[in-house]
Amino acid sequence: MTTNTTSKSPEAAAVPPSGPAPVTKRVPQGHKRLLTRRDRITLGFMAGVPTVLHVALVWVTALASIALAFTSWDGIGFDSIKWVGLDNFKQLFTDNPQFWPAVEHNVIWFVVLILIPTPFGLFLAVQLDKKIRFSRLYQTAFFLPVVVSLAVTGFVWQLVYNPDTGLINSLIGANKP
Template sequence: MTAPPSARSRPGRLGTGDRIFLAAVIGVPVLALLVFVWFPALASVGLSFTTWDGIDLGAIHWTGVDNYQQIFTNYPPFWPAVRHNVIWLLFTALVPTPFGVFLAYQLDKKIRYTRIYQTAIFLPMVLSLAVVGFIWEIIYNPDSGLLNSALGAAGATSDIDWLGNPDLSLWAVLVASGWRHTGYIMILYLAGLKGFDPALKEAAALDGANGRQTFLKVVLPAMKPINVVILVVTVMESLRAFDIVYVLGGGTGSKPGLELLSLLITDNIIGEASQIGYGSALAVVLLVVSLAAIGTFLFQTFRTQEDQ
């Protein structure tokens, strides 16, 4: 006997418990995003046009674009920080990132003990940047550090102050950061290679392509989505570099040779001479640069994909 239309099964409406669950699952993360991300970001934009000591709300005074004007004209650490951020980006993009891709491609060849190699290379990524900084601080110690001890055993007559020399400090920190970044890129690219069709490699080998040609002509173009992710990660890691520099630089952004935008922001907002306006203006500049770099690249990438 056929059930009447009114008795047929209909999609059930959400009960009170389901609504509470959805509100908690969706509402709590959205609320946290608004409170801890968007509100501080918008507040920084507003405060960048003011002067404030960070304590008395009645001491907030509107100054217009004076903070930005002083940053670009009368704020000496700004341009060295920009230069160091650019150097950080170029070094990360040209050394540890390609090296991580190279390691991923080699480890994808089913060599012996590949799991052990992957674990050893990825291990620094499991550690926080602060811990990595402490490890490399021991390595770079001018008196009893591993690096100077090795150089002394090789015949060096004097110890090198790797972190105290303004000409060497940035490169020393870059090596420490690259050590961690290499493992991250390796795992990202290795995950992409696991989904790569091996038949494409076999077809290239039948056509006479060697390993280098197969990678450049077949694997690399096919891994374009992963390449986009890696590039975005590299840019963001370079622009937001803070923890490891803060640890190795002794907790200051004004140390010669180690000026970075992120450290200048910290120094001006929570430093001894708290200047919330300056710090907020610097944060807005860093935000605009980040959005411009990532947005431009993603726009070009997606437009190219649509044209294809």
């Protein structure tokens, strides 16, 4: 018969052992991806295609235009491009009588567009923000042309002005047989 000399009392079992906590090795489970491979490919196409088109059609052409400003080219064939440096600009500033009046008109337009529409637009925005009668109607009248697509606006006007079935001709009775 064997006797258990290492039996513990219930009080001893409730006391944690002294010393440093045992080190447990944490098994990496990997991180879950929020986007699947298909989602990433779709997102790449949705962001990549417009970006490539924008860069090709806007930035490359703009930079090519800047580069061509320093050349002499008749527009036919790339082999006829000749580098002239700043001669084009020298000729533009000195020999072209239309250049400086055009610059003056552009500056006038710029100043007028800065001084009139911007403060007037801010004034209207402040007025529309106030609690005045029919403010929602005014807001709709101001912002509807901005919100509605130009194509939809054109389609609506086509319906209004149609000579056979248009709204105006129907109202005045011009399209009756």
